[in-house]
Amino acid sequence: xxxxxxxxxxxxxxxxxxxxxxxxxxxxxxxxxxxxxxxxxxxxxxxxxxxxxxxxxxxxxxxxxxxxxxxxxxxxxxxxxxxxxxxxxxxxxxxxxxxxxxxxxxxxxxxxxxxxxxxxxxxxxxxxxxxxxxxxxxxxxxxxxxxxxxxxxxxxxxxxxxxxxxxxxxxxxxxxxxxxxxxxxxxxxxxxxxxxxxxxxxxxxxxxxxxxxxxxxxxxxxxxxxxxxxxxxxxxxxxxxxxxxxxxxxxxxxxxxxxxxxxxxxxxxxxxxxxxxxxxxxxxxxxxxxxxxxxxxxx
Ligand SMILES: [Zn+2]
Numbered sequence: 001x002x003x004x005x006x007x008x009x010x011x012x013x014x015x016x017x018x019x020x021x022x023x024x025x026x027x028x029x030x031x032x033x034x035x036x037x038x039x040x041x042x043x044x045x046x047x048x049x050x051x052x053x054x055x056x057x058x059x060x061x062x063x064x065x066x067x068x069x070x071x072x073x074x075x076x077x078x079x080x081x082x083x084x085x086x087x088x089x090x091x092x093x094x095x096x097x098x099x100x101x102x103x104x105x106x107x108x109x110x111x112x113x114x115x116x117x118x119x120x121x122x123x124x125x126x127x128x129x130x131x132x133x134x135x136x137x138x139x140x141x142x143x144x145x146x147x148x149x150x151x152x153x154x155x156x157x158x159x160x161x162x163x164x165x166x167x168x169x170x171x172x173x174x175x176x177x178x179x180x181x182x183x184x185x186x187x188x189x190x191x192x193x194x195x196x197x198x199x200x201x202x203x204x205x206x207x208x209x210x211x212x213x214x215x216x217x218x219x220x221x222x223x224x225x226x227x228x229x230x231x232x233x234x235x236x237x238x239x240x241x242x243x244x245x246x247x248x249x250x251x252x253x254x255x256x257x258x259x260x261x262x263x264x265x266x267x268x269x270x271x272x273x274x275x276x277x278x279x280x281x282x283x284x285x286x287x288x289x290x291x292x293x294x295x296x297x298x299x
Contacts, residue, residue, distance in 0.1 A: 018054040018075075022087050023099040025049040025077055034136040044136040046121050048087035050079040050096065084110065102126040108255055112294050120287055124171065131260060133287060134166035139267055140276045156276035165267030165275075165284045167291065169252065169260040183248045194243050201236040203229060253295035260295075 027045040034040040054073040081087040084104050091098040102124035103109045113122035123132045140160030198204045251259035267284035
């Protein structure tokens, strides 16, 4: 019986004192967060911090709270680290456990994150297999590009969708060399069939662009074609579509540890979409270029 009480007292003292841990935290200016506060947007960072979890036994609304195994407890950030290495060093010296963020488990992603422009954050959600590269900044996107120059700002901001610039990939375990080779072979065979299509339908003379190799796979809509030719064009287009659907998808980028699939981009002007503020489009394109150069030169 006495032992039991002693145990209870010990547990109470431990939780009252709290426990130190190092983990990545959002650094922002106030509780509103970057989605609602401009100051937060300008200072927002996602970096390692020394955190005291369970700093108080009675979580008050004024204190930030975090979820441990089963319950919500308050926490306090006691120290910010400027880098992953600094956090690791502190962890070893002071024997404080470090919760390494998923993106920092891959050295290649750590390297990439250092190449991104300031304010851009690289984050991995392992549970969902997602690599997210984003800037915590409110922007608007509007699904239409034919807006006249004077009203872009007003229209996109008023009717656009509130979002933030981000590029997303699905992370998968890398294809084996054999799998890759097999896919390449099948896709090359499809390409060859596609290249042979204009000849097959006897419409080569109607596809100057194709013959010049500038615009593969597209077929200009010739108003001057005869009815017989138009029929052959239709057949050609039908088979072209069928063949194109047979292409086996491949990863956008490959590394020895993982492949990245399904690039999705928000925050660039395109034929179908307009973003506001306009400058963000250039910035997002620059990030895309950085990612592309990084993965293609690292091969
Ligand atoms: Zn704020």
